Amino acid sequence: MIIKKLSFDNFRNLEAGEIYPDSGINVIYGNNAQGKTNLLEALWLFTGGHSFRGNKDKELPRLIDGVNSLYCKLSADFYSFKREQNAEIIIKDGKKTCSLNGIGNKSAAYLVGKICAVIFSPEHLDLIKEGPSKRRAFIDAAICQIKPSYASILSKYNRVVTQRNALIKELFKNPYLSDTLDIWNERMASLGSDIINERLKYIEALKPYVKDIYSGMSSEKEKLDLDYICSFNTKNDGDIYTSFRKALDEAYKSDVNQGFSTVGPHRDDLALFIDNKSVRSFGSQGQQRSCVLSLKLSEAKMLEKSVGEAPIILLDDVMSELDNKRQDYLLNHLTDKQVFITCCSPETVNLLKKGKTFYMENGEVIKKDL
Ligand SMILES: Nc1ncnc2c1ncn2[C@@H]1O[C@H](COP(=O)(O)OP(=O)(O)O)[C@@H](O)[C@H]1O
Ligand SMILES: [Mg+2]
Structure with a gap:
């Protein structure tokens, strides 16, 4: 999947303009608050989802003297599924x-599946830093992308947990x-074991990619490992269903005492280790960042395998806290797909060997020669 041209008109601080990205790496650089993330957000909206910043649609049109413009338009020419295509997004009167x-x-939502993308933004570091719910959400969202029916199992399961919790109280x-x-x-x-089995299958398939990418990022000096952690014992019995059913019976007392369902996929976690040490507890900032990046880039690989098209990769502000070798990996080794990377420092741009660079100032994008 390749974005060949992106035009914008009144989108956030981007007044009117267009860019013709490279089919490989694109670096967008400039000072803070110039519109770099806005440009990635514009690209992301073509995936059919909501803004990764969680903003409302009516906040997207450009503010002029503090007042939202009534009209905002994005247009993308892209090559995907072996043909040239065009998509447009219009926000008019807040709609x-x-x-x-x-x-x-x-x-x-009509655009879902037509343009696929994977985004990394600094908030995604929560994936390591925060509690298990962020990691479960990562796995669940990734599975939903390649198996939409999983979303309905999840929502049925969550409803059952709510009802069981009410009964427990x-x-x-x-x-x-x-x-x-x-x-x-x-x-x-029944529902919970389906969820766990899907997650285990996904993690097993994801694992080789994550290990490989992390190894590449760390110049083969560090080893990343990941493991799905079940909230109950799965070792003794045959299948997940049987162990979970038994664990629910055994959890009766502690559930009633604590007032909620203490075991099940809603309590599971994904553990990440670098050289056998927990990344969450012991990882440096750069290691944690590299770890999330490896997960996200692996998610892209999985998506590519399932859809048959490589998603575009949007990396917002990834470079800080990464050493030169890790920066070099992101800039020069992700050559088989289209990547958009934002950064502040012009020194980072100098590391780029092949691709296009764009300088962003006050909502204006200026193409610069390498
Ligand atoms: N709807 C909008 N209209 C005009 N400016 C906006 C709008 N939304 C955000 N901005 C401005 O965009 C700038 C932030 O852009 P951003 O892409 O986050 O910067 P950065 O280059 O640091 O990534 C801020 O100055 C913000 O005020
Ligand atoms: Mg930014």
Whole structure:
């Protein structure tokens, strides 16, 4: 998948302009608050999702003297699935619509699957720094992209957990209701084991990519490993369903005492180790960043394998805290796909061997020669 041309009109601080990206690496550099992330956000919107910044659509059109312009347009010419295509996004009166190859007035979701992208922004470091829910969300979102039916299993499971939790709270006061718990345990074990099996399958397939990319980033000096951590014992019994069903029965007392369901995929985690030490507890800033990058780039590999097209890679502000060798890896070794990297320092740009560079100042993009 290659973006050949991106035009923007009144998108955030980008007034009106266009860029013709390289089919490989594109570096967008400039001082803070000039519009570099805005440009990546514009590209990301073509994936059909919401802004990765969590903003509302009506905040996207350019503010002029503090007032939102009424109209904002993005257009992308891209090559994908062996043909030249065009997509447009228009935000008018706070409402976002899109069109694909001239067929217009669709909701943004119409673009899902037409342009695929993987984004890394500094907030994604939460994936390492924060608790297990961020890591579960990463795995779940990645699986949903390649298997949309997984989303419905997840939402059914979450509903069952909510209902079981309500019953658990009730049981504290009325233990005679415990017979009804069996039905919820059964549903939870059935849906929950499907979730765990999908996650295990995904992690197993992801693992070789993550290890390989991390090894490349660290010039083969460090070894990254990852493991899915189940919240219950899976060693003794046959399959996940049987172990989970048993674990739910065994957790009865602690569930009632704590007032919620203490075991299940909603409590699982993904553990990451560099040279056998937990990245979360012991990793340096640069190692944690490299680790998240390896996960994201591997997610892109998985997407490519499933869709048959390499997604575009958007790397926002990744370079700080990475040494020259790691920067060199990102700039010069991701050659088989289209990458957009933003950074502040012109020195970083000098490391680029092949690709295009764009200088961003006050919402204006200026192409610079290498
Ligand atoms: N709707 C908008 N209209 C005009 N300017 C905006 C809008 N949204 C954000 N901005 C401006 O864009 C700038 C931030 O751009 P950003 O892409 O985050 O910068 P950076 O180059 O540091 O990545 C800020 O100055 C912000 O005020
Ligand atoms: Mg930025």
